[in-house]
Amino acid sequence: MYASREDLINLIALSKADRVALAAQKKLDELPQRAQILAARKKRASILEKQQSVAEMRKSAEQEFAKISDEDAMLADKQSAVQATINSVHGDFRSVEAHTKELNGLQKRRSALDTQLEQVDARLEKIKAVEAQIETILSQIQVEEDAAVESFRAEGGELKAKVASAQASAAQYASTLPDELVKLYQKTAKKCAGVALGVLEGNKCSVCRSSIDESHLIDLKASRPLGVCPSCKRLLITDPPIER
Ligand SMILES: [Zn+2]
Incomplete structure (x- = not known):
C-alpha cells in the first residue's frame, strides 16, 4: 500500500514507542x-x-x-x-x-x-x-x-x-499519520500482542522471522513500500526509508 517516506519514518517511530511502553508495562506487571x-x-x-x-x-x-x-x-x-x-x-x-x-x-x-x-x-x-x-x-x-x-x-x-x-510519544507520532494507516496499525497491534510493524529483511519478516516464499515476495514487492507479512499478518515495510 502507499505510504510516503515521512509516513514510514513516523510509523517506525510509533512502533518503537509502543514497544517501549509495552516492555515497561510488562516489567511493571511483573x-x-x-x-x-x-x-x-x-x-x-x-x-x-x-x-x-x-x-x-x-x-x-x-x-x-x-x-x-x-x-x-x-x-x-x-x-x-x-x-x-x-x-x-x-x-x-x-x-x-x-x-x-x-x-x-x-x-x-x-x-x-x-x-x-x-x-x-x-x-x-x-x-x-x-x-x-x-x-x-x-x-x-x-x-x-x-x-x-x-x-x-x-x-x-x-x-x-x-x-x-x-x-x-506514540500518540504524537500517530497524529502525524493518515487516519487510515493509524487505524490499520492499531487494528494490527490489537491482533498481534501490541507489535504491529515489521521490516522485510531479505526474505524474512523481522518480527516473526518466517521466510517468505517467492510468490508472496512478489505480492509484497508489488504492494511496496508497505505490505502485510503472510505469516504473522503484521504490517511489513518492504522498502525502509533511507536515512538522509
Ligand atoms: Zn511476520
Whole structure:
C-alpha cells in the first residue's frame, strides 16, 4: 500500500514507542512486589480470621469464668447465712447437725467450683498467649507489606512514568499519520500482542522471522513500500526509508 517516506519514518517511530511502553508495562506487571503485597494481604486475612475465632474462644471462657465466680459468690453468701443460723441455734443438736451437713455440701460444691475456675483460668492464659502471638505475626506482616509497598511505589513509579511518556510519544507520532494507516496499525497491534510493524529483511519478516516464499515476495514487492507479512499478518515495510 502507499505510504510516503515521512509516513514510514513516523510509523517506525510509533512502533518503537509502543514497544517501549509495552516492555515497561510488562516489567511493571511483573514486579515481584506486586505478588509480595498480595501474599501479605492474603496472609493477614487468614490471621484475622484466626484472631476472630480466638476472640470468640476468649469470650466464651470469660463468660464461663464469670458464671462460676457468680455461683461461688452465691454459695459463699449461703455459707455465711447457714453459719449464722448454726451460731444462733445453740443446743438444738439436730438442727446444728442438719445445718452442718448443708455447710459441708456447700463447701464441697465450692471446692469443685474452685477446680473448674482454675481450669478455665489456665485456658484463658493459653488463649492470651495465642492472642499475643497473633499480634506479633500481624505486625510482622505489616512490616513486610509496608516494605513491599514502598519499594513498589519507587520502582513502579519509574516504570509508570516510562509507560506514560512512551504512550505520549506514540500518540504524537500517530497524529502525524493518515487516519487510515493509524487505524490499520492499531487494528494490527490489537491482533498481534501490541507489535504491529515489521521490516522485510531479505526474505524474512523481522518480527516473526518466517521466510517468505517467492510468490508472496512478489505480492509484497508489488504492494511496496508497505505490505502485510503472510505469516504473522503484521504490517511489513518492504522498502525502509533511507536515512538522509
Ligand atoms: Zn511476520
